[in-house]
Amino acid sequence: MSKVQSAATSSETIADRTIVDLDDVHLRLDSGAGPVNILRGVNLHVGRGERVGVVGPSGSGKSTMMMVMAGLERPSGGRIRVAGQDLGALDEDGLARFRRDHVGIVFQAFHLVPTMTALENVAIPLEFAGVRDAFDRARAGLESVGLGHRIHHYPGQLSGGEQQRTALARAFVAEPSLLLADEPTGNLDIDTGATIVKLLFDLAERRGTTLVLITHDPALAARCDRTVRLADGRIADDGLGGGDLDGAALAARRERARLAGE
Ligand SMILES: Nc1ncnc2c1ncn2[C@@H]1O[C@H](COP(=O)(O)OP(=O)(O)OP(=O)(O)O)[C@@H](O)[C@H]1O
Numbered sequence: 661m662s663k664v665q666s667a668a669t670s671s672e673t674i675a676d677r678t679i680v681d682l683d684d685v686h687l688r689l690d691s692g693a694g695p696v697n698i699l700r701g702v703n704l705h706v707g708r709g710e711r712v713g714v715v716g717p718s719g720s721g722k723s724t725m726m727m728v729m730a731g732l733e734r735p736s737g738g739r740i741r742v743a744g745q746d747l748g749a750l751d752e753d754g755l756a757r758f759r760r761d762h763v764g765i766v767f768q769a770f771h772l773v774p775t776m777t778a779l780e781n782v783a784i785p786l787e788f789a790g791v792r793d794a795f796d797r798a799r800a801g802l803e804s805v806g807l808g809h810r811i812h813h814y815p816g817q818l819s820g821g822e823q824q825r826t827a828l829a830r831a832f833v834a835e836p837s838l839l840l841a842d843e844p845t846g847n848l849d850i851d852t853g854a855t856i857v858k859l860l861f862d863l864a865e866r867r868g869t870t871l872v873l874i875t876h877d878p879a880l881a882a883r884c885d886r887t888v889r890l891a892d893g894r895i896a897d898d899g900l901g902g903g904d905l906d907g908a909a910l911a912a913r914r915e916r917a918r919l920a921g922e
Protein backbone atom coordinates (compact mmCIF):
# COMPACT_ATOMS: atom_id res chain seq x y z
CA MET A 661 0.00 0.00 0.00
CA SER A 662 1.34 3.43 -0.90
CA LYS A 663 1.93 6.18 1.65
CA VAL A 664 -0.96 8.20 0.21
CA GLN A 665 -3.34 5.29 0.60
CA SER A 666 -2.29 4.59 4.16
CA ALA A 667 -2.52 8.24 5.21
CA ALA A 668 -5.90 9.06 3.70
CA THR A 669 -9.10 7.88 5.28
CA SER A 670 -11.23 7.16 2.20
CA SER A 671 -10.80 6.70 -1.52
CA GLU A 672 -12.63 9.99 -2.09
CA THR A 673 -10.11 11.79 0.05
CA ILE A 674 -7.23 10.21 -1.85
CA ALA A 675 -8.63 11.34 -5.20
CA ASP A 676 -9.36 14.82 -3.85
CA ARG A 677 -5.98 15.43 -2.37
CA THR A 678 -3.59 13.77 -4.78
CA ILE A 679 -2.98 15.38 -8.15
CA VAL A 680 -0.04 13.28 -9.35
CA ASP A 681 0.25 9.57 -8.66
CA LEU A 682 3.06 7.67 -10.35
CA ASP A 683 3.03 4.01 -9.44
CA ASP A 684 6.05 1.87 -10.38
CA VAL A 685 6.59 3.74 -13.65
CA HIS A 686 9.14 2.29 -16.05
CA LEU A 687 10.34 3.71 -19.34
CA ARG A 688 12.58 1.74 -21.64
CA LEU A 689 13.62 3.16 -24.99
CA ASP A 690 15.43 1.45 -27.82
CA SER A 691 18.34 3.52 -29.02
CA GLY A 692 20.92 2.64 -31.69
CA ALA A 693 23.18 1.36 -28.92
CA GLY A 694 20.48 -1.00 -27.59
CA PRO A 695 17.67 -0.65 -25.05
CA VAL A 696 18.03 2.00 -22.35
CA ASN A 697 16.12 1.83 -19.08
CA ILE A 698 15.46 5.49 -18.38
CA LEU A 699 12.83 5.25 -15.63
CA ARG A 700 13.24 2.19 -13.42
CA GLY A 701 10.25 2.03 -11.09
CA VAL A 702 9.33 5.60 -10.14
CA ASN A 703 6.82 6.05 -7.32
CA LEU A 704 5.76 9.62 -6.63
CA HIS A 705 2.69 11.19 -5.07
CA VAL A 706 2.08 14.92 -5.16
CA GLY A 707 -0.70 16.56 -3.19
CA ARG A 708 -2.94 19.26 -4.65
CA GLY A 709 -1.40 22.66 -4.11
CA GLU A 710 1.95 21.20 -3.16
CA ARG A 711 5.17 22.75 -4.53
CA VAL A 712 7.73 20.06 -5.30
CA GLY A 713 11.30 20.63 -6.46
CA VAL A 714 12.89 17.83 -8.50
CA VAL A 715 16.67 17.55 -8.44
CA GLY A 716 19.21 14.99 -9.55
CA PRO A 717 22.27 14.61 -11.75
CA SER A 718 22.17 15.19 -15.49
CA GLY A 719 20.76 12.10 -17.19
CA SER A 720 18.96 10.83 -14.07
CA GLY A 721 15.55 11.01 -15.78
CA LYS A 722 14.05 14.31 -14.55
CA SER A 723 12.86 15.61 -17.92
CA THR A 724 11.64 12.15 -18.86
CA MET A 725 9.59 11.90 -15.67
CA MET A 726 8.01 15.24 -16.53
CA MET A 727 7.16 13.96 -20.01
CA VAL A 728 5.34 10.91 -18.68
CA MET A 729 3.48 13.05 -16.12
CA ALA A 730 2.24 15.25 -18.96
CA GLY A 731 1.22 12.24 -21.07
CA LEU A 732 3.78 13.21 -23.72
CA GLU A 733 5.64 9.93 -23.36
CA ARG A 734 3.93 6.60 -22.67
CA PRO A 735 5.58 4.47 -20.00
CA SER A 736 6.54 0.88 -20.73
CA GLY A 737 5.21 -0.16 -17.32
CA GLY A 738 3.37 1.13 -14.27
CA ARG A 739 0.42 3.42 -13.77
CA ILE A 740 0.05 7.20 -14.00
CA ARG A 741 -2.90 9.12 -12.60
CA VAL A 742 -2.89 12.88 -12.92
CA ALA A 743 -5.77 15.21 -11.99
CA GLY A 744 -8.03 12.19 -11.53
CA GLN A 745 -7.32 10.72 -14.97
CA ASP A 746 -5.67 7.40 -15.71
CA LEU A 747 -3.35 8.48 -18.52
CA GLY A 748 -2.95 4.90 -19.78
CA ALA A 749 -6.67 4.83 -20.58
CA LEU A 750 -6.58 7.94 -22.78
CA ASP A 751 -5.93 7.97 -26.54
CA GLU A 752 -3.91 10.79 -28.14
CA ASP A 753 -6.95 13.10 -28.40
CA GLY A 754 -7.83 12.37 -24.79
CA LEU A 755 -4.27 13.17 -23.72
CA ALA A 756 -4.35 16.45 -25.65
CA ARG A 757 -7.61 17.40 -23.90
CA PHE A 758 -6.15 16.37 -20.55
CA ARG A 759 -3.18 18.69 -21.09
CA ARG A 760 -5.37 21.54 -22.31
CA ASP A 761 -7.62 21.30 -19.27
CA HIS A 762 -5.15 20.53 -16.48
CA VAL A 763 -1.46 20.97 -17.26
CA GLY A 764 0.85 23.85 -18.05
CA ILE A 765 4.30 22.84 -19.27
CA VAL A 766 7.55 24.78 -19.50
CA PHE A 767 10.06 22.70 -21.45
CA GLN A 768 13.79 22.76 -20.90
CA ALA A 769 14.17 23.95 -24.51
CA PHE A 770 11.10 26.28 -24.37
CA HIS A 771 9.52 24.95 -27.62
CA LEU A 772 8.16 28.29 -28.74
CA VAL A 773 6.80 28.35 -32.29
CA PRO A 774 9.43 30.29 -34.28
CA THR A 775 6.97 31.71 -36.82
CA MET A 776 4.70 33.21 -34.16
CA THR A 777 5.27 36.34 -32.10
CA ALA A 778 5.51 36.14 -28.31
CA LEU A 779 1.88 37.27 -28.10
CA GLU A 780 0.72 34.60 -30.56
CA ASN A 781 2.75 31.89 -28.82
CA VAL A 782 0.90 32.63 -25.58
CA ALA A 783 -2.53 33.32 -27.08
CA ILE A 784 -2.90 30.49 -29.62
CA PRO A 785 -3.24 27.63 -27.10
CA LEU A 786 -5.93 29.67 -25.35
CA GLU A 787 -7.72 30.22 -28.64
CA PHE A 788 -7.62 26.48 -29.31
CA ALA A 789 -9.21 26.02 -25.90
CA GLY A 790 -12.04 28.35 -26.99
CA VAL A 791 -11.11 31.27 -24.74
CA ARG A 792 -12.72 34.43 -26.16
CA ASP A 793 -10.32 37.05 -24.80
CA ALA A 794 -7.25 34.94 -25.56
CA PHE A 795 -5.15 37.84 -26.84
CA ASP A 796 -6.02 40.14 -23.93
CA ARG A 797 -5.12 37.43 -21.46
CA ALA A 798 -1.93 36.62 -23.34
CA ARG A 799 -0.94 40.30 -23.28
CA ALA A 800 -1.58 40.46 -19.51
CA GLY A 801 0.41 37.26 -19.02
CA LEU A 802 3.38 38.65 -20.92
CA GLU A 803 3.17 41.91 -18.97
CA SER A 804 3.24 39.93 -15.72
CA VAL A 805 6.60 38.39 -16.70
CA GLY A 806 7.98 41.81 -17.68
CA LEU A 807 7.63 41.38 -21.45
CA GLY A 808 4.93 43.93 -22.24
CA HIS A 809 7.41 45.69 -24.55
CA ARG A 810 8.30 42.55 -26.52
CA ILE A 811 4.93 41.06 -27.42
CA HIS A 812 5.37 41.44 -31.20
CA HIS A 813 8.86 39.94 -31.24
CA TYR A 814 9.48 36.49 -32.69
CA PRO A 815 11.39 33.95 -30.54
CA GLY A 816 14.50 34.48 -32.69
CA GLN A 817 14.40 38.15 -31.69
CA LEU A 818 14.18 37.37 -27.97
CA SER A 819 17.03 36.60 -25.58
CA GLY A 820 17.16 33.18 -23.90
CA GLY A 821 15.69 34.60 -20.69
CA GLU A 822 12.93 36.39 -22.60
CA GLN A 823 12.03 33.16 -24.40
CA GLN A 824 11.92 31.44 -21.05
CA ARG A 825 9.58 34.08 -19.65
CA THR A 826 7.36 33.76 -22.74
CA ALA A 827 7.21 29.99 -22.19
CA LEU A 828 6.26 30.61 -18.54
CA ALA A 829 3.52 33.05 -19.53
CA ARG A 830 2.18 30.48 -22.00
CA ALA A 831 2.14 27.75 -19.36
CA PHE A 832 0.42 29.89 -16.75
CA VAL A 833 -2.12 31.81 -18.77
CA ALA A 834 -4.61 28.93 -19.08
CA GLU A 835 -4.61 28.65 -15.26
CA PRO A 836 -3.66 24.96 -15.12
CA SER A 837 -4.13 23.02 -11.89
CA LEU A 838 -0.68 21.48 -12.42
CA LEU A 839 2.36 23.38 -13.67
CA LEU A 840 5.36 21.33 -14.77
CA ALA A 841 8.50 23.34 -15.41
CA ASP A 842 11.91 22.08 -16.48
CA GLU A 843 14.63 24.44 -15.22
CA PRO A 844 12.38 27.54 -15.21
CA THR A 845 15.21 29.78 -14.05
CA GLY A 846 18.02 28.02 -15.91
CA ASN A 847 18.65 30.83 -18.40
CA LEU A 848 17.93 33.84 -16.23
CA ASP A 849 20.23 36.24 -14.43
CA ILE A 850 19.87 36.30 -10.64
CA ASP A 851 17.48 39.27 -10.51
CA THR A 852 15.22 38.08 -13.32
CA GLY A 853 15.31 34.57 -11.86
CA ALA A 854 14.21 35.89 -8.47
CA THR A 855 11.38 37.86 -10.11
CA ILE A 856 10.20 34.78 -11.98
CA VAL A 857 10.34 32.59 -8.88
CA LYS A 858 8.29 35.14 -6.95
CA LEU A 859 5.79 35.32 -9.79
CA LEU A 860 5.51 31.54 -10.01
CA PHE A 861 4.91 31.12 -6.30
CA ASP A 862 2.54 34.12 -6.03
CA LEU A 863 0.41 32.86 -8.90
CA ALA A 864 0.49 29.32 -7.56
CA GLU A 865 -0.58 30.54 -4.13
CA ARG A 866 -3.45 32.61 -5.49
CA ARG A 867 -4.80 29.88 -7.73
CA GLY A 868 -3.85 26.83 -5.68
CA THR A 869 -1.67 25.59 -8.54
CA THR A 870 0.46 22.53 -7.91
CA LEU A 871 4.07 23.10 -8.97
CA VAL A 872 6.53 20.43 -10.03
CA LEU A 873 9.76 22.26 -10.75
CA ILE A 874 12.90 20.57 -12.06
CA THR A 875 15.81 22.67 -10.97
CA HIS A 876 19.51 22.82 -10.25
CA ASP A 877 18.92 26.16 -8.50
CA PRO A 878 19.18 25.71 -4.69
CA ALA A 879 17.24 28.95 -4.07
CA LEU A 880 14.31 27.66 -6.10
CA ALA A 881 14.41 24.21 -4.51
CA ALA A 882 14.43 25.87 -1.08
CA ARG A 883 11.16 27.68 -1.85
CA CYS A 884 9.40 24.36 -2.47
CA ASP A 885 7.56 22.35 0.17
CA ARG A 886 9.88 19.43 -0.46
CA THR A 887 12.64 18.27 -2.75
CA VAL A 888 12.48 14.98 -4.62
CA ARG A 889 15.82 13.55 -5.72
CA LEU A 890 16.17 11.33 -8.78
CA ALA A 891 19.18 9.10 -9.35
CA ASP A 892 19.59 6.65 -12.18
CA GLY A 893 15.90 6.53 -13.11
CA ARG A 894 14.57 6.08 -9.58
CA ILE A 895 13.44 8.30 -6.72
CA ALA A 896 16.42 8.24 -4.36
CA ASP A 897 14.71 10.54 -1.86
CA ASP A 898 11.08 11.67 -1.93
CA GLY A 899 11.76 14.54 0.47
CA LEU A 900 9.34 13.17 3.06
CA GLY A 901 12.11 12.29 5.49
CA GLY A 902 10.91 8.72 5.85
CA GLY A 903 8.05 9.95 8.06
CA ASP A 904 4.36 9.27 7.70
CA LEU A 905 3.43 12.47 5.90
CA ASP A 906 2.62 12.10 2.22
CA GLY A 907 2.42 14.96 -0.23
CA ALA A 908 -1.25 15.58 0.41
CA ALA A 909 -0.72 15.74 4.16
CA LEU A 910 2.16 18.17 3.67
CA ALA A 911 -0.03 20.42 1.52
CA ALA A 912 -2.73 20.30 4.19
CA ARG A 913 -0.19 21.19 6.88
CA ARG A 914 0.97 24.18 4.86
CA GLU A 915 -2.62 25.30 4.33
CA ARG A 916 -3.28 25.11 8.08
CA ALA A 917 -0.14 27.14 8.76
CA ARG A 918 -1.21 29.72 6.19
CA LEU A 919 -4.69 30.03 7.70
CA ALA A 920 -3.25 30.26 11.20
CA GLY A 921 -0.98 33.08 10.06
CA GLU A 922 -3.82 35.20 8.71
N1 LIG B 1 15.00 9.24 -27.00
C1 LIG B 1 15.94 8.71 -26.23
N2 LIG B 1 16.59 7.58 -26.58
C2 LIG B 1 17.55 7.03 -25.80
N3 LIG B 1 17.92 7.56 -24.62
C3 LIG B 1 17.32 8.69 -24.21
C4 LIG B 1 16.30 9.31 -24.98
N4 LIG B 1 15.88 10.42 -24.30
C5 LIG B 1 16.61 10.47 -23.18
N5 LIG B 1 17.47 9.44 -23.11
C6 LIG B 1 18.41 9.14 -22.01
O1 LIG B 1 17.67 9.04 -20.81
C7 LIG B 1 18.39 9.57 -19.71
C8 LIG B 1 17.54 10.56 -18.95
O2 LIG B 1 17.34 11.72 -19.72
P1 LIG B 1 16.62 13.01 -19.15
O3 LIG B 1 16.54 14.00 -20.26
O4 LIG B 1 15.34 12.61 -18.52
O5 LIG B 1 17.65 13.47 -18.02
P2 LIG B 1 17.62 14.72 -17.05
O6 LIG B 1 17.65 14.21 -15.66
O7 LIG B 1 16.51 15.63 -17.42
O8 LIG B 1 19.04 15.43 -17.35
P3 LIG B 1 19.47 17.01 -17.46
O9 LIG B 1 19.68 17.49 -16.05
O10 LIG B 1 20.77 16.93 -18.23
O11 LIG B 1 18.41 17.75 -18.20
C9 LIG B 1 19.67 10.16 -20.31
O12 LIG B 1 20.72 9.26 -20.06
C10 LIG B 1 19.39 10.27 -21.79
O13 LIG B 1 20.56 10.11 -22.54
Ligand SMILES: [Mg+2]
Pocket residue numbers: 722723724768842
Ligand atom coordinates in the same frame (compact mmCIF):
# COMPACT_ATOMS: atom_id res chain seq x y z
MG1 LIG C 1 16.47 17.52 -18.34
